[in-house]
Amino acid sequence: MSKRYAFLLDMDKCIGCRGCAMACKNFNQLDPGMVWRQVYPLAESIYPHRERAFLSLSCNHCDDPACLRACPVAAYEKRDDGIVVHHQDKCIGCTNCVRSCPYGAPRFNKEEKHAEKCSMCVERIEAGLLPACVQGCVTGALQLIDLNEFEETNAVQYPAGYPVMKRLNPSTRFILPKMPRQVRG
């Protein structure tokens, strides 16, 4: 059976440190202002403590990627293992993918005049390594899973604060954060 690689974010372990996002910049040598992974604090209406629970998101490597459908030059490729790769050399910088992805995964690089996004470090995966962000997650909150064999029952596909896009069927899975009992002086 083929694989379907995906990210699993255990929000209960995530400390919002941005290590994953910086590990990505470090390995992929992104331009100074560019990020392929970003960490978004949950609103207080979702997690009642400000900036204490997070969504760490890059590309969700959707089943039916909006970017791929938006791209007029076929710069996006959906691989058999589920990874959505953007080929920068093909990109002509129309930004239609940027408009189309509900998760803000493709970002436009003004200097290089093309879009770019997370490739799940496909070259690392092919060498049997973990993506840089997963390798870089200091608490083990960010993990690589094979969705075809993933059976964790407490994982959700659409946590609050994350757009529900059934047609795209994003592959990322989430474990929701808990809260401590609080005694306030």
Next chain:
Amino acid sequence: MKRFDHDSGRRGFLKGLLSLGAAGALPGSLLVPAKSQAAPFDASAYQVFRNACPRNCYDTCSIKSYVKDGVLQFVEGAPESTYTKGSLCVKGYAYPRRIYSPDRIKYPMIQEGGRGSGKWRRLSWDEAMDIIADKILDIKKRDGSLLGLGLTKYSGQFGIVNYGVEGMMSSLGYTTRFVGTPCWPAGIDAQNYDLGDMWCNDPEDMVKSKYIIVWGANPAWCSMHSMKYLYEAKRRGAKVLVIDPIFTQTAAKADVFWQVRTGADGALALGMARHLLDMGLVDKDFVENHAVGFEEFADYLRKNVTVEWASEVSGIPASEIREVTEEFAAAKPATVWIGYGMQRHTNGGAMVRSIDAFVAMSGNIGVEGGGARYGHLATWGFNYHAMVQKQPEGSVGFAGASGPKGEFDFAGGGSAKYSDRAVNINKTAQEILDARDPELKMLWISCKNPFAQDFDRNKLERAFKKLEMVVSVEQFFTETVKHSDIVLPATTLFEEWNVNVSYWHYWLSLNEQAIKPMHEAKSNIEIAAALSRAMNRKEPGSCTFAQEVDGKEWMVKEFNKGIYGLFGIESWEDLRNGPAKAKLASSASWNEKKFRTPSGKYEFKSDLCAKNGFKALPEYVEVRKATAPFRLLTPHVQYALHSQFVNLDWMEAFYPEPYVFIHPDAAKAKGIGELDMVRVFSSIGEVKVRAKLTKNVQKDCLVMYEAWFRKLDFNVQNVVDDCAADMGAMKTGAPGVAIHDQFVDIERI
């Protein structure tokens, strides 16, 4: 269920390497398909070097650096260290940008238009060293000694070879040294009074704990690599309690959070100790056989402390105190991680002693998975070859004193006729202003950014005006560089040889030179050698520092048999295969219960402490009185190590702007709305910053995270004064600073 772990990743990586070998045998890259299946990552295409993060951080990560064509391509955490475990942090991963940042200082420069003018002129190294050497000789001629030359250096780079900066000063003569530490001294002395040394358990043994209290520490931001042990302990059934005035990121990951009133931790610990006593939960064997003064302490508790009183002072309900105390006592082993934050108070040392006493009574000292964890220097037994330098013949210094101290000062003081003049690093501004006979004329700054980190910044501005020459060794144009006459470009850790250990975990890491120094940067010992050349050219014999140094040789000279034995290595070269961990008889410190106190036992009652002007028992001491409506806390943020990292454009992508955090009720009373620009002010200065409203902070408390932003004049030290903490002078040469006993007001602008 299928998850990919780091181990399977490594196995796969090996397989990948094998198949790559096969692919490599095929001719040319034409066979590589045009699509993304092309070119799997090939580690063999890189030169891999061993590095160590030398920042003032618990985690002191072991780094693997990947270099291609002489350029550092990327870094990763060393997988060989079970502590680093293959991951760095948001700061560590920014290192490639730090090396290659366009903002780096590239060559020696002199600020010709005067300090702050911004009119810099490039100098050659020789020119720069001539100017400096002339000034040093001038001071010596005028004063008859070099006590007018001061050194301020602290934690910017903790590599062992970097103690060559102190060595350089000694090699010139007897000078003035800013001693002490703004970081952790009150707690160090407290633990020395109680236990005879600061010596914590291996943090990796927290997984064995059944109850963990994280007291005034925020490892989720400041010791991220420790979080996995907290999580693993939780997974194995341990309970985690976080005690903090702020609902920190660590608190969000705990089972229970106690929002204690700031500075009331000592009362809380004493209340818990009293409850242990009341419930008969005291470890009799420990207090009778391994401790002294317990009966006196018990008496003190019975007479002066009740749980209700502790509740009133700390704000934690009495029922909570009782419940947790009983749970803690029932859990074996149980541990308290004592953070550095909670000892930065006028009663900080006393509070640490109270917590130590609570842990000791519960029988958790010397126990694996237990302990009152604070820090350790057990792995720092290097030669300090670079640091130990001889003064030139006939040098005149400060007569009668025993010389400067420091927690990392392992050289030991000899009984010479003269010594350096020690002044308090925590009162930099005041000491410069007060220095007499001779006055301080010249300041050498390395591994330190006083204008970002030293207290009462406005006073520091005034003090610097007194100085005739300021030399900074730096990588970036910090505020301190702005206040300097000459700046010398320093290498980053990737451009020099070093060796590093931690004050928290027990790993030893080699730091190899991975790339050539950028621009004209030099390491601290190379700078010392350059200065020595200039000094000896002008006045032979005026500097004893080697005139030529080889970074690698000097690194090797720091090793000794003790280090090799402790870490179980044959030679430093073994570290090229990865970091080594100290061979510990037990993961528990004090496992033999032989304490280094005068009595050889745990001292609930410390005569030494009394002799030094404090209470012999860990009694309650009230915290500094408020002088303004709000208490100000200025702790660390995960993006910064003090003034380092936030200035990088890579970091700005995640942390572009600082804020002051204020409780919504307090904000409402002050007419402050979300993201409003406000003025945080006290009698010594002000900070203008935008406000964020959050219940993570208490109503009478404001929080600003310290950091240096290259484009902003944000500086928390504008409103942090140099009020001393209680303890610290014994082991570090100067008492600590009451960084978290600061009071301010706030208004909308």
Next chain:
Amino acid sequence: MNYEFPLVIFTVLTQFAVGLALFAAFKSLSCAGSTAKECEDISAWRSKDWFAAFLLAAFGLGASMFHLAQPLRAMEALGNLSVSWLSREGLIFGLFTVLALVNALRESRCLAVLAALCGLAGIVAQGMTYAPAAMPAVSNGVPMLIFMLTALALGSSAGQVNGSHDFSTAFRVSSASLVAVLLIVPCLWTSGGTVMQASAALWMQSWMFWAGLGLTTLAFIVSLRAGAEAAMPCLLLVLGGVALTRIIVFGGVVHTAVNLGMPY
């Protein structure tokens, strides 16, 4: 706000061109049975219509190139016809432009109908392209409806400028519908999710939105008073109105990615 001027110019001009083509084709078909002379006269006018449509479409396509970071590689945008509506949009409008030119040079009913159908297909493609999932407010038929009404309003007012036909009713119906749709749509969003509500707020707070609606309404009123006589003023008014509201249609719609971590 991100103004996206190339997209505004491209869509407004191509929709204008399609409108012209639709009414030119209508004229071409409705001319059947008249005298040859009449037909010839009208044919000459129609030729001008087609030529205008060609110019507008060509200019619009040209403007669209400036939306690309690498405009010289614009032709590569036809490279993903099998899945990308943007590719299809480009191809269809390319075809449409050629057909408009052919009709301008030598009209035939068959080609006129073909060009009109091609233009309609272009509107459909545009409607699909600019309804991304990432913008829940417009990830529906709204853009297509707005584009179609725009084409009709511009085409009907321009088609009657030469005085050969009176499309006043068509103009009034389409311009009034356009105003109604632009008014009703943000009202519906206010009962939607956070991101939709934010879009509604952006529209409602924009002077360009209200000015655009005002101009379009004014065009409607002028047409009501003066009919086909005031064809040119109507055209200019509605063109201005459409351009202003179009800036909002592109720039004033909130993307889900700006609200990640917050209610969506």
